[in-house]
Amino acid sequence: MPTENRKISHQPAQNIHPRHNLHLNHVTVRRGGKCIITDITFSLACGELVVVTGPNGGGKSTLLRTILGEWPYEGTIIFSDCQGNISTRPTIGYMPQHLIFDRQAPLTVADLMLANSSRWPVFLSHRQKDRQEISKILEQVDASRLIDRRLGELSGGELQRVTLAFALNPIPDILLLDEPVSALDVKGQALFYQLVLDLRARYDLLTLVVSHNLDIVTKYATSLIVLNRTIRFSGPTRDVLEARERGTTI
Amino acid sequence: MNVWYTLVEWLPFSFLQYDFIKNALLAILLIAPIFGLAGTMVVNNRMSYFSDALGHSALAGIALGTLLGLQDFLLSMILFSVLFGWLLSGIKNRARSSTDTIIGVFSATAVALGIALLSRQGGFTRYSNFLIGDILAIRPSDILILLIVLVLLLLFWILFFNRLLILSVNASLARSKGISVRALEIAFMTLIAVLVTVSIKWIGTLLINALLILPAAAARNVAGSIRSYHGLSVLFSLVSGVSGLILSFYLDTSAGATIVLCSAVIFAVSWLVGRGKTDSREEP
Numbered sequence: 001m002p003t004e005n006r007k008i009s010h011q012p013a014q015n016i017h018p019r020h021n022l023h024l025n026h027v028t029v030r031r032g033g034k035c036i037i038t039d040i041t042f043s044l045a046c047g048e049l050v051v052v053t054g055p056n057g058g059g060k061s062t063l064l065r066t067i068l069g070e071w072p073y074e075g076t077i078i079f080s081d082c083q084g085n086i087s088t089r090p091t092i093g094y095m096p097q098h099l100i101f102d103r104q105a106p107l108t109v110a111d112l113m114l115a116n117s118s119r120w121p122v123f124l125s126h127r128q129k130d131r132q133e134i135s136k137i138l139e140q141v142d143a144s145r146l147i148d149r150r151l152g153e154l155s156g157g158e159l160q161r162v163t164l165a166f167a168l169n170p171i172p173d174i175l176l177l178d179e180p181v182s183a184l185d186v187k188g189q190a191l192f193y194q195l196v197l198d199l200r201a202r203y204d205l206l207t208l209v210v211s212h213n214l215d216i217v218t219k220y221a222t223s224l225i226v227l228n229r230t231i232r233f234s235g236p237t238r239d240v241l242e243a244r245e246r247g248t249t250i
Numbered sequence: 251m252n253v254w255y256t257l258v259e260w261l262p263f264s265f266l267q268y269d270f271i272k273n274a275l276l277a278i279l280l281i282a283p284i285f286g287l288a289g290t291m292v293v294n295n296r297m298s299y300f301s302d303a304l305g306h307s308a309l310a311g312i313a314l315g316t317l318l319g320l321q322d323f324l325l326s327m328i329l330f331s332v333l334f335g336w337l338l339s340g341i342k343n344r345a346r347s348s349t350d351t352i353i354g355v356f357s358a359t360a361v362a363l364g365i366a367l368l369s370r371q372g373g374f375t376r377y378s379n380f381l382i383g384d385i386l387a388i389r390p391s392d393i394l395i396l397l398i399v400l401v402l403l404l405l406f407w408i409l410f411f412n413r414l415l416i417l418s419v420n421a422s423l424a425r426s427k428g429i430s431v432r433a434l435e436i437a438f439m440t441l442i443a444v445l446v447t448v449s450i451k452w453i454g455t456l457l458i459n460a461l462l463i464l465p466a467a468a469a470r471n472v473a474g475s476i477r478s479y480h481g482l483s484v485l486f487s488l489v490s491g492v493s494g495l496i497l498s499f500y501l502d503t504s505a506g507a508t509i510v511l512c513s514a515v516i517f518a519v520s521w522l523v524g525r526g527k528t529d530s531r532e533e534p
Contacts, residue, residue, distance in 0.1 A: 094426030
C-alpha cells in the first residue's frame with residue numbers, strides 16, 4: 001500500500017523504497033485461440049529504461065498489459081527486488097496508449113487524482129491537504145493548472161500528462177508507458193523524457209516504454225526489445241547502435 | 251416512527267393527516283437518496299440496461315418464492331436477482347455477442363419465466379401490484395429494511411467509492427493500482443441488485459429503473475465535478491420523489507409513475523440547461 005515516503009517528494013536518493021527486477025520466463029499469451037505473444041524470456045534490472053519496439057500488431061501493448069496482470073498467460077512472470085527477494089505485487093505505474101473513457105462524465109482531474117491518492121471519498125469533498133499534494137505531483141508534469149478542468153475537456157497532450165501524473169502516484173517500482181508521447185509536441189516530448197530520466201535517477205525505477213521512435217532509443221534508453229509476436233532482438237542500446245553502424249538490420 | 255409522525259404533523263399540509271401518507275413520505279425520503287447516489291455510478295458505467303434487466307428479473311424471483319411456498323417474496327426476489335446479476339456478468343465477460351444482446355436475452359427469459367409460472371391457473375392479477383408498485387401500502391417494518399439498505403449503501407460508498415470511480419474511468423488504470431476489478435464489479439452489482447429488489451414492491455418492476463437512471467442522468471447534464479454530480483443527483487431524486495408523491499395524492503395517480511414523470515421533467519430542463527452551457531463553451 002502507498003505510504004507517505006513513497007509519494008513524489010524531494011527526498012535524497014539513498015532513501016529509496018525496495019526496487020524491482022522483472023523476469024519473464026517462456027511467456028505466451030493467447031487471445032481468442034490466437035497466439036499474440038509466443039515464448040518470451042527476458043530479465044530486466046532496476047534502473048533500466050527499456051524501449052519495446054516492433055511492428056503494429058506485434059504484441060507490444062499486450063506485453064505491457066500482461067505484465068500488468070490484465071491478461072492470462074502461460075509461463076511465469078516474477079518480480080523481485082534488487083537483492084533478489086521475490087515480491088508478489090510491486091507497485092506498477094501504467095500509462096495506456098489511448099485512455100479510453102467516457103468523455104461526458106462529470107469528472108475533474110482532481111477527482112481522478114484524489115480518488116487514487118486519498119482514502120477520503122471524493123464525492124463528499126476534496127481535502128485541502130490532499131489537493132496540495134496532488135498539485136505538486138501535477139506540477140512535475142507541467143499540469144498543475146489543469147487540476148480543476150474536466151477530464152473529458154483535455155487535449156490529447158494534456159491527458160497524457162495527467163495519466164503520467166496518475167501513474168507516478170505513488171512512485172511505482174515499475175513504470176509501464178505505452179506510446180506515452182504520441183500526442184505531445186517536441187517540447188512536451190523532451191520534457192516528458194527528462195522527467196522519466198529524473199525519476200529513474202532519483203528512484204532507480206525500472207521503466208518500459210513502448211515506442212516507434214528510434215531517436216528515443218539512442219537518446220534515453222539503456223536497452224531495447226524488438227517484438228514481433230516473439231522477441232526478434234533484445235540487448236543493450238549500444239549493441240543496437242553498433243549493429244546500425246555496421247549496416248546490419250535487426 | 252412516533253417521532254416521525256409527530257414531526258410530520260407540524261407541517262402545514264392537509265394530506266399529511268393520514269398515516270399511510272406519512273409512511274410513504276418517509277419511505278421516499280429514504281429511497282430517493284439511495285437511488286440518487288447509486289444511480290450516478292450505474293449511469294457512469296453504462297449499466298442502465300443491466301439494472302433494467304435486474305428489475306424485470308424480479309418477476310422470476312416472485313415465481314421462485316411461490317414455488318418455495320414463501321409468504322414474503324423479498325428473500326426469493328433478492329436471491330434470484332443477485333444470482334441473475336452474477337450469471338449475467340459472468341457470461342458477459344466470456345461471450346462474443348454484444349452486451350446489450352446478452353442482457354436482452356436474459357431479461358426476456360427471466361420475465362417470461364416469471365409470467366409463465368405466476369399465470370398458472372389464471373392467477374397473474376394477484377401479482378400485478380409488483381408491476382406498478384404501491385408505496386402507500388408500505389409498513390414501518392418495510393421502512394426499516396429501506397433504512398438498512400441506505401446505511402449499507404452509504405458505508406459501501408464511503409469505503410469503496412474512490413476505487414469504483416477509477417474503475418469507471420478505465421479498468422486497466424484500476425488494475426494498475428492494484429484494485430481487484432472483478433471483486434469490486436461483483437460487489438457493486440450485488441448492491442444494485444439488492445437495492446432494486448427491495449424497492450420493487452413500492453415502485454414496481456416497470457418503473458424502478460427510471461428512478462435509478464433519471465436523477466443521475468439529469469445531474470450529469472449539468473454537473474462539472476463528481477461532488478456536484480452526486481449532490482445534484484440526490485437533490486433531483488428527492489425533489490422528484492416528494493413532489494411526485496404529493497402530486498399523485500391530489501391527482502389520484504400511481505405514486506411511482508408520478509415520481510418518474512417529475513424526474514423526466516427535471517431531466518428535460520437539465521438537458522436544456524446543459525445544452526446551453528455546452529453551446530456557450532463552444533463559442534469563441
